[in-house]
Amino acid sequence: MTTVMDRPAASAGHTASRKPLIERLNIVTAIVLGAVSSVVVWQLALKLLPQNADTAFFFNREDKIMLLALIAWFVGFMTGIGALIGPFRWLMGKDLNHDENMFLAGKEQGVKRYFRYTTDHKVVGIQYLVITIIIFLVGGILAMLIRTNLGHAQGGWIQPQTYNAIVGWHGIIMIVATIIMVTGPFGNFIMPIMIGARDMAFPRLNALSFWLIVAAVPPVFISFFTGGITTGWSAYNPLASQSALGMNGYIAFICIFAISTMVAGANITTTVVKMRAKGMTWNRTPIFIYGVVASVALALPAFPVFFLSQIMSGLDRAFATSFYNVAGGGSGWLYENLFWIMGHPEVYVILIPSVAALMEMAPVFTRRPLFSYNLAIMGIAGISGLSVLVWAHHMYISGWAPLLNAPFMLTTELISIPTGMLFLVLIGTLWRGRLWMTMPLMSIFALLWNFMIGGITGIYLSDVPADAFLHGSMYVTAHFHYTLMGAGLTGALASLVYWFPKMTGRMFDKTLSWVSFWLVQIGFNVAFMGMFMVGLAGQPRRVESYAEIFNKGNLVTTIGAYTIMAGMLVLLHGVISSWRSGVKAPMNPWQAKTLEWTVANPVPLENFETLPVITSDPYGYGKAQS
Amino acid sequence: MTNLQTPQTTKWWKKSDVKKTFLLWLILTPIIGYVGTTVQLRSIGAPASEVMASVKTLMGVFTWAASPVAALVAALALTSLSGKRHYGDNPPADADHQISNSPRVASTWVVVSTLLCLFALITGLVVLQKDNESILDATAMNVNVTGQQWVWNFDYVESNGVRSADLYLPVDKPVVFHVTSVDVKHSFWIVQMGIKMDANPGYVTETAVTPNKIGVFDIRCAELCGLLHAYMQTKVHVLSQADYDAWLTAKSTIEGAA
Numbered sequence: 084m085t086t087v088m089d090r091p092a093a094s095a096g097h098t099a100s101r102k103p104l105i106e107r108l109n110i111v112t113a114i115v116l117g118a119v120s121s122v123v124v125w126q127l128a129l130k131l132l133p134q135n136a137d138t139a140f141f142f143n144r145e146d147k148i149m150l151l152a153l154i155a156w157f158v159g160f161m162t163g164i165g166a167l168i169g170p171f172r173w174l175m176g177k178d179l180n181h182d183e184n185m186f187l188a189g190k191e192q193g194v195k196r197y198f199r200y201t202t203d204h205k206v207v208g209i210q211y212l213v214i215t216i217i218i219f220l221v222g223g224i225l226a227m228l229i230r231t232n233l234g235h236a237q238g239g240w241i242q243p244q245t246y247n248a249i250v251g252w253h254g255i256i257m258i259v260a261t262i263i264m265v266t267g268p269f270g271n272f273i274m275p276i277m278i279g280a281r282d283m284a285f286p287r288l289n290a291l292s293f294w295l296i297v298a299a300v301p302p303v304f305i306s307f308f309t310g311g312i313t314t315g316w317s318a319y320n321p322l323a324s325q326s327a328l329g330m331n332g333y334i335a336f337i338c339i340f341a342i343s344t345m346v347a348g349a350n351i352t353t354t355v356v357k358m359r360a361k362g363m364t365w366n367r368t369p370i371f372i373y374g375v376v377a378s379v380a381l382a383l384p385a386f387p388v389f390f391l392s393q394i395m396s397g398l399d400r401a402f403a404t405s406f407y408n409v410a411g412g413g414s415g416w417l418y419e420n421l422f423w424i425m426g427h428p429e430v431y432v433i434l435i436p437s438v439a440a441l442m443e444m445a446p447v448f449t450r451r452p453l454f455s456y457n458l459a460i461m462g463i464a465g466i467s468g469l470s471v472l473v474w475a476h477h478m479y480i481s482g483w484a485p486l487l488n489a490p491f492m493l494t495t496e497l498i499s500i501p502t503g504m505l506f507l508v509l510i511g512t513l514w515r516g517r518l519w520m521t522m523p524l525m526s527i528f529a530l531l532w533n534f535m536i537g538g539i540t541g542i543y544l545s546d547v548p549a550d551a552f553l554h555g556s557m558y559v560t561a562h563f564h565y566t567l568m569g570a571g572l573t574g575a576l577a578s579l580v581y582w583f584p585k586m587t588g589r590m591f592d593k594t595l596s597w598v599s600f601w602l603v604q605i606g607f608n609v610a611f612m613g614m615f616m617v618g619l620a621g622q623p624r625r626v627e628s629y630a631e632i633f634n635k636g637n638l639v640t641t642i643g644a645y646t647i648m649a650g651m652l653v654l655l656h657g658v659i660s661s662w663r664s665g666v667k668a669p670m671n672p673w674q675a676k677t678l679e680w681t682v683a684n685p686v687p688l689e690n691f692e693t694l695p696v697i698t699s700d701p702y703g704y705g706k707a708q709s
Numbered sequence: 710m711t712n713l714q715t716p717q718t719t720k721w722w723k724k725s726d727v728k729k730t731f732l733l734w735l736i737l738t739p740i741i742g743y744v745g746t747t748v749q750l751r752s753i754g755a756p757a758s759e760v761m762a763s764v765k766t767l768m769g770v771f772t773w774a775a776s777p778v779a780a781l782v783a784a785l786a787l788t789s790l791s792g793k794r795h796y797g798d799n800p801p802a803d804a805d806h807q808i809s810n811s812p813r814v815a816s817t818w819v820v821v822s823t824l825l826c827l828f829a830l831i832t833g834l835v836v837l838q839k840d841n842e843s844i845l846d847a848t849a850m851n852v853n854v855t856g857q858q859w860v861w862n863f864d865y866v867e868s869n870g871v872r873s874a875d876l877y878l879p880v881d882k883p884v885v886f887h888v889t890s891v892d893v894k895h896s897f898w899i900v901q902m903g904i905k906m907d908a909n910p911g912y913v914t915e916t917a918v919t920p921n922k923i924g925v926f927d928i929r930c931a932e933l934c935g936l937l938h939a940y941m942q943t944k945v946h947v948l949s950q951a952d953y954d955a956w957l958t959a960k961s962t963i964e965g966a967a
């Protein structure tokens with residue numbers, strides 16, 4: 084596909100009176116077609132599906148109707164955005180010509196290209212960045228609702244049903260936001276330039292993976308108004324099969340998102356394997372690339388399982404199959420296994436690219452080489468390998484297989500060894516560096532602090548007897564916020580500030596980045612330290628009211644959470660104001676040595692005029708010593 | 710920091726930043742260990758069983774074992790941060806230090822973390838073994854625990870037909886819980902006794918404990934189970950054997966009369 088783009092375009096201006104179909108499709112046609120088809124299918128299903136088609140479950144008919152309508156939305160939306168044009172034309176034997184491919188790449192379309200099925204990886208990167216910010220905003224508002232409700236014990240002003248729905252909604256969309264927060268914006272925008280490529284291996288799949296996420300968002304919003312995801316983000320069965328119609332939105336959301344992740348995974352992996360610049364051997368490939376590849380490569384085995392688990396969940400609801408229904412020969416443990424076979428690799432899908440991004444920044448802001456590049460790769464590989472073997476540590480006390488507790492405790496605790504390697508790489512790079520005091524640099528320190536706490540509490544949780552006490556308590560909630568937010572999000576925010584000049588052509592406002600950094604980090608530690616305390620004192624997770632002894636800890640957490648919100652709002656303000664009117668960025672503001680800083684601002688459509696040739700790794704800082 | 714440039718003659722442990730790190734490490738290790746254990750163990754509160762006591766010991770031991778590592782990372786980070794710093798919009802000159810690898814440091818780090826990992830594993834396995842054995846105790850009394858949205862019910866196997874919504878147990882007597890659910894998944898958690906077992910519909914799972922303190926303790930549901938999950942809690946009353954027998958007699962008479 085990419086070879087088509089090697090030639091300069093002859094003409095991209097289409098002045099014909101009747102625009103071809105490919106140029107008329109955009110987000111508006113997509114939403115209209117999606118909405119119309121879902122309403123049509125909904126009404127048809129209401130008319131045609133027999134009343135009392137089956138008597139096994141009350142929800143069956145409504146579940147079928149809702150799932151059909153959501154599938155119709157999905158198909159309509161993807162058709163409307165133009166995802167089918169390429170395959171259809173290829174099927175007809177009239178593959179897209181050069182001009183059409185250039186149009187798809189977004190050539191000379193200004194802002195409009197961001198609202199189309201655009202294949203340029205830089206457009207996709209910006210699209211991902213914006214949707215990540217939007218999802219974080221919604222998820223953050225939900226978090227504030229949760230914390231406000233928990234501000235004091237009996238003062239729950241949110242009804243239990245609504246509260247449970249908010250918790251589930253917050254959980255699942257934050258998980259999705261954190262999964263895409265690094266590999267989405269930076270993996271798409273920066274990664275191909277960093278390896279010296281002109282685009283991704285499969286540009287149309289790249290657009291597909293982004294628009295699938297957009298298609299997945301409405302179902303999860305609709306679910307909130309049809310009873311909500313009242314099961315937490317894990318949606319355990321049989322609770323999920325008992326829940327209101329909103330669960331169908333969750334199922335549709337996960338299935339579409341899983342396809343998006345698989346598509347992105349295949350695309351990014353292929354790009355890195357096949358399209359690195361001449362001379363960029365595996366030993367000269369920047370560490371961030373390893374992080375991105377490890378992340379999406381882990382998603383490749385994980386997300387098909389997630390997809391499958393939700394298909395089975397949907398079948399249980401709509402067709403009274405009994406994959407998870409004990410009375411019909413199924414088992415809730417089956418769901419738990421499938422869910423966590425996805426769920427544990429998934430946390431490393433989130434964490435690894437964030438840590439790798441900070442490892443990429445460490446040499447830049449300490450002006451010395453990355454310490455032990457090989458150990459960094461070993462650490463990433465070790466975590467990735469082990470992470471698929473640890474899932475049942477979420478099930479120690481489920482009663483599923485007590486004899487497997489000891490083996491899973493072993494694999495889980497082994498992860499501390501490769502994780503330790505990542506710590507050594509970061510700390511070794513800081514050691515005797517010439518520290519350039521910027522927000523990304525301080526983020527490395529913040530990550531070390533947060534991830535240390537998240538890691539050590541993880542060891543308690545990996546220990547079966549301690550987990551028998553801690554499991555299902557607020558302690559677990561605090562622990563995974565320390566890893567996913569304290570470590571993961573910290574790396575993503577640093578990436579935002581670090582790559583902002585390349586992505587937008589403007590510097591991120593320095594003062595605002597500092598203010599938000601300290602507000603977020605201090606607020607974060609206050610909030611989740613409080614949560615550790617109440618967890619240890621015995622407060623279960625996902626409760627909308629609690630005993631009075633937990634008052635103080637919860638109040639502390641709520642105060643911390645508001646501080647985080649303030650910090651995030653400052654950051655949001657920083658993003659908007661710097662993007663609109665920030666200082667114009669030079670080509671290489673950080674004087675870094677990776678390839679993305681060798682291209683002009685704004686990055687030309689095909690990135691490089693002549694493809695670079697690599698002769699060394701990108702960490703050649705430091706004064707030569709003989 | 711000038712001594713960094715001095716040639717190989719200066720031994721690495723004589724460099725000022727190494728000394729500083731070592732000193733910081735010596736200071737921080739006990740502080741982190743002490744604060745970490747005290748805060749955590751105080752939050753947990755007093756144990757009401759052997760199992761909970763060993764959980765507290767475990768967490769204390771793990772915290773103390775982790776504190777030198779945490780202190781080392783902190784010491785290295787603080788020393789680095791107190792070294793050469795540069796403010797401004799333009800990058801500083803390159804660092805003097807150009808070492809991009811140190812096999813000695815890397816291998817030491819990996820070996821030490823492997824040992825710590827093995828230590829955590831073995832300590833955990835020892836305690837786990839003890840917990841598992843208690844389920845096999847033939848002298849134990851048996852209680853069937855049934856979760857349903859959103860209450861707990863307790864059936865006393867040895868006292869046919871006695872059922873209660875609060876749990877009553879005699880002190881110092883081992884008890885095995887047979888846990889199940891009639892609707893969705895719940896999780897049976899006696900907070901101060903440190904035991905927890907999921908209640909799965911269609912399956913019976915076991916856990917065991919020996920309460921060793923008279924008093925009233927908390928039972929909470931630890932798995933989101935729907936609308937009133939937060940309110941699915943009850944109490945366990947641990948009584949002396951005499952009080953327990955009296956309660957049992959009274960209870961069976963009432964139920965017999967009814």
